[in-house]
Amino acid sequence: MSSLAQSQLRETFELNIGPQHPATHGVLRIKVVMDGEYIDRAEPILGYIHRMHEKMGENRTWNQFWPNMGRLDYLSAIAYNHCYAGLMERALGIVVPERAEYIRVITAELNRIQSHLLGFGAYIMDLGGFTPLMYAMDEREQILDLLESVTGSRLTYCYFRFGGVYNDIDDDFITGTRAFLKRFRPQIDLYHKLVTGNVILMDRLIGIGPLSPEICRKYGATGPVLRGSGINFDIRKNEPYSVYPELDFDIPVYHECDSMARYMVRMDEMGQSCRIIEQALNKLPEGPVMAEKVPKALKPPKGDYYYAVEAARGMFSMRTVSDGTNNSYRMRLRSPTYSNVSLFEEASRGMLLSDALAFLGSLDPVIPEMDR
Amino acid sequence: MNELIRLLAYMLCIAAFLGLNLAYLGWVERKGAGHFQRRTGPKEVGPYGLLQPLADGLKLMSKQLVVPANADKLIYMAAPVLIMVPSVTLFVAIPFGENLVPREFNFGLIMMFAFASVAGLSILIGGWGSGNKYSLIAGTRAVSQNIAYEIPMLLTAINIVMISGSLDLNEIIRQQGSYIWNWNVFRLDKSILMPVSFLVFFICSVAETNRTPFDMGECEGELVAGYHTEYGGMGFGLYMMAEYANLVIGASLITILFLGGWQSPIGILPGPHWFLLKMYFLIWVFVWIRWTFPRTTFWGLLNLSWKYLIPFAMVNLLLTALFIKVI
Amino acid sequence: MDRAKIKKELEKLAAEGLPAGQPQEEAPVVVQAEGEGEDKAKAKAKKEEDVPRKNGLIETDYAKRGAHLDVQINPDQVVKAAELLDSEGMTIDMVTGVDWIKEGQFEIIYDYSYTAGGPAFRVVVRARVDRNKPDIPTISHIYGGANWHERETWELLGINFVGHPQLEHFLLPEDADFFPLRKDFKP
Numbered sequence: 045m046s047s048l049a050q051s052q053l054r055e056t057f058e059l060n061i062g063p064q065h066p067a068t069h070g071v072l073r074i075k076v077v078m079d080g081e082y083i084d085r086a087e088p089i090l091g092y093i094h095r096m097h098e099k100m101g102e103n104r105t106w107n108q109f110w111p112n113m114g115r116l117d118y119l120s121a122i123a124y125n126h127c128y129a130g131l132m133e134r135a136l137g138i139v140v141p142e143r144a145e146y147i148r149v150i151t152a153e154l155n156r157i158q159s160h161l162l163g164f165g166a167y168i169m170d171l172g173g174f175t176p177l178m179y180a181m182d183e184r185e186q187i188l189d190l191l192e193s194v195t196g197s198r199l200t201y202c203y204f205r206f207g208g209v210y211n212d213i214d215d216d217f218i219t220g221t222r223a224f225l226k227r228f229r230p231q232i233d234l235y236h237k238l239v240t241g242n243v244i245l246m247d248r249l250i251g252i253g254p255l256s257p258e259i260c261r262k263y264g265a266t267g268p269v270l271r272g273s274g275i276n277f278d279i280r281k282n283e284p285y286s287v288y289p290e291l292d293f294d295i296p297v298y299h300e301c302d303s304m305a306r307y308m309v310r311m312d313e314m315g316q317s318c319r320i321i322e323q324a325l326n327k328l329p330e331g332p333v334m335a336e337k338v339p340k341a342l343k344p345p346k347g348d349y350y351y352a353v354e355a356a357r358g359m360f361s362m363r364t365v366s367d368g369t370n371n372s373y374r375m376r377l378r379s380p381t382y383s384n385v386s387l388f389e390e391a392s393r394g395m396l397l398s399d400a401l402a403f404l405g406s407l408d409p410v411i412p413e414m415d416r
Numbered sequence: 417m418n419e420l421i422r423l424l425a426y427m428l429c430i431a432a433f434l435g436l437n438l439a440y441l442g443w444v445e446r447k448g449a450g451h452f453q454r455r456t457g458p459k460e461v462g463p464y465g466l467l468q469p470l471a472d473g474l475k476l477m478s479k480q481l482v483v484p485a486n487a488d489k490l491i492y493m494a495a496p497v498l499i500m501v502p503s504v505t506l507f508v509a510i511p512f513g514e515n516l517v518p519r520e521f522n523f524g525l526i527m528m529f530a531f532a533s534v535a536g537l538s539i540l541i542g543g544w545g546s547g548n549k550y551s552l553i554a555g556t557r558a559v560s561q562n563i564a565y566e567i568p569m570l571l572t573a574i575n576i577v578m579i580s581g582s583l584d585l586n587e588i589i590r591q592q593g594s595y596i597w598n599w600n601v602f603r604l605d606k607s608i609l610m611p612v613s614f615l616v617f618f619i620c621s622v623a624e625t626n627r628t629p630f631d632m633g634e635c636e637g638e639l640v641a642g643y644h645t646e647y648g649g650m651g652f653g654l655y656m657m658a659e660y661a662n663l664v665i666g667a668s669l670i671t672i673l674f675l676g677g678w679q680s681p682i683g684i685l686p687g688p689h690w691f692l693l694k695m696y697f698l699i700w701v702f703v704w705i706r707w708t709f710p711r712t713t714f715w716g717l718l719n720l721s722w723k724y725l726i727p728f729a730m731v732n733l734l735l736t737a738l739f740i741k742v743i
Numbered sequence: 744m745d746r747a748k749i750k751k752e753l754e755k756l757a758a759e760g761l762p763a764g765q766p767q768e769e770a771p772v773v774v775q776a777e778g779e780g781e782d783k784a785k786a787k788a789k790k791e792e793d794v795p796r797k798n799g800l801i802e803t804d805y806a807k808r809g810a811h812l813d814v815q816i817n818p819d820q821v822v823k824a825a826e827l828l829d830s831e832g833m834t835i836d837m838v839t840g841v842d843w844i845k846e847g848q849f850e851i852i853y854d855y856s857y858t859a860g861g862p863a864f865r866v867v868v869r870a871r872v873d874r875n876k877p878d879i880p881t882i883s884h885i886y887g888g889a890n891w892h893e894r895e896t897w898e899l900l901g902i903n904f905v906g907h908p909q910l911e912h913f914l915l916p917e918d919a920d921f922f923p924l925r926k927d928f929k930p
Binding site (some may be wrong): 089090091094096098099102131134137257259261262263264265266270275276277279282283347348349350351352359361363365373374376378382383386387390415416 | 806807808809810832834835836837839841842852854856858859860861862863865867886887888890891899912913914915916923924
Binding site (some may be wrong): 081175178247248396 | 449452453454455550629635636637638707709710711712713714
């Protein structure tokens, strides 16, 4: 902080960043008290796209709640599908066929790459470089086409079912995915060449927005934010679900705790997702993609159930309280960016405005998921 | 009388030249950006999207000019005009060819810098008059940026003046002979640091024209659209046109001071075509830079100027003076 | 993080909250309901409907419930529990409110997990408050992350987190004068 900012004579003014602002990727609003170019206090204000998914969960039957899972985080909807499927399979004791689990993992990882691609492009766009976004979009489009061919939708997927997935993948998808992986891998190096080594970018990211492991813990930050702070925690490894334990992959961890570390975690995760998809395609067993004997009327036993998955932005978990009827008594959704962004107020104190927005971008917020 | 007709003819020509350039540089930028980004750019309106600038112009002109409630109306309306006028005026001094110059001043360089600094002022009053906090921040940023970059720019330009012994732009060009090694950028016999001076001048020009990576006044990631956030219709259109006019002037100035103006690089056929070729090449480089680099921070920008460019320009000036004195 | 210590301390905490004279063995009622024959479970569940769960610690089956420890304590002990789990390096995941309208109670569920690497460890802390006087102390001074979760729970259910720095409208519009997740809420 400047010495001026600390003196008693300072004069502050309020600035509303958002709800319509290029840097907030949607309708996040940040009420900033500025002291010149320095931030005195930045309070995120949510709710501009609040749809009360939790109440919808109470009003709808278990099956009717499926489409909501695609509408939380529109960038990594398959992970959310995965969470809901896992939650209810845990509650109902359904065993999922292995092929379905592999398909789940393949689609979820494709979705993760797609999400990170857009995150990468949009982040650099925040920093003023428009070209990487278009490069990322090029690759992302291929993933969307692949996923569209198997799920039927491009963003708001509603692909999983209790006991499996509703549509088997065909050979076209498999060859298409392999071709994509072959083309995509060199692209990551290209991004690094185009963007990461740039002096201006390094100047803007290195050392900006330091997040200690302690503040991550206090605020429950997860995902690339936590891994960028040097903590090796990923639900896929630490609390394995689906067939992740059978696949060999690494969790990228960076210890610098700054925006660059978070950015690098995302870039490296794309490569790891490629590895996962490749192995899953090789191991893909034959068989059905839906469990037999999934009851028509779902009535999970009384009690509450918890399930967590690793979405692109961190740990997404659901807790549902069932009263033994065919809809939920209470549906609670814990979205990763909700926790990740909640630390923004504390961490952004005293930052420059441009640094704070670079920091906010490195948290990679998706607003519909925060507001739910 | 003849002089008057000549001036009128020049004014017409400049207006036509400017109009075409301002419209089609926008097209060049968008098309160029498209190709840098693996897409085609504008292509719907006319062949290769060539009528796109006209369509844009029509759209901008048909829009209502809304003055925000908080705005200072007079200043708000005056700012876009004020940014346009000096840019257009400057064309009167640019020697496109040895004889193709509207008016030869023997203080052309000073006039260039004098009028160019008005642009910073008009950005400030545009930002202030909008009554918007983003615009105000952008305006103050633009002013400190312009001040910071005008200093090294002037200091480097003084090198040229010392070498040429003249402020007349045409005279400066004349002194650089034809052939590429006679241009100021490679005149190592006058000062061994000339290529570096060229680089400094180039960086300062990017900053002076407010373009990425130094577009602190616009900065859409932070300040929405900076000083022209509140402008719509032709108010915005004038700002856009002024940006390209400044681009043309910046490129012309580099061409004149360092790249030999209308002099031919290979010794044959000197003339305005070489001038335009060099100028458009520089503009293309500006576009290229814009679509490749992310934006610096405001602090980084000022640091670059005050900590590196200005001290360097001073040392450079000293060395050049010594060189000239000794030789 | 020391699992055994957390378990022991939480058990102690839950026992402190029991009303005097109540036999401690009664506490883990629900645990029997799991994994046994369906009829038996149903019969148990029926019985439970009338009786809200007693304070106490249950070691839940992770594969079935998604949590390792499940403890119910008195509302005034949630701060102690949070302090304990904080000192053991646990993270707050979320704060959930449930409206048990039949019993006239709100249940507040705190999900803690261990996110510092190693196998996951999830602890659920529950507390029940009276529906007519839904006051519970805040833990937002211990966990900054609980701030938003508590604010949201206040907004949607009307549970008053005593000591919370900013119980203002968050997700709902500023003029919302209703609590949409309450079971008696009529839109």
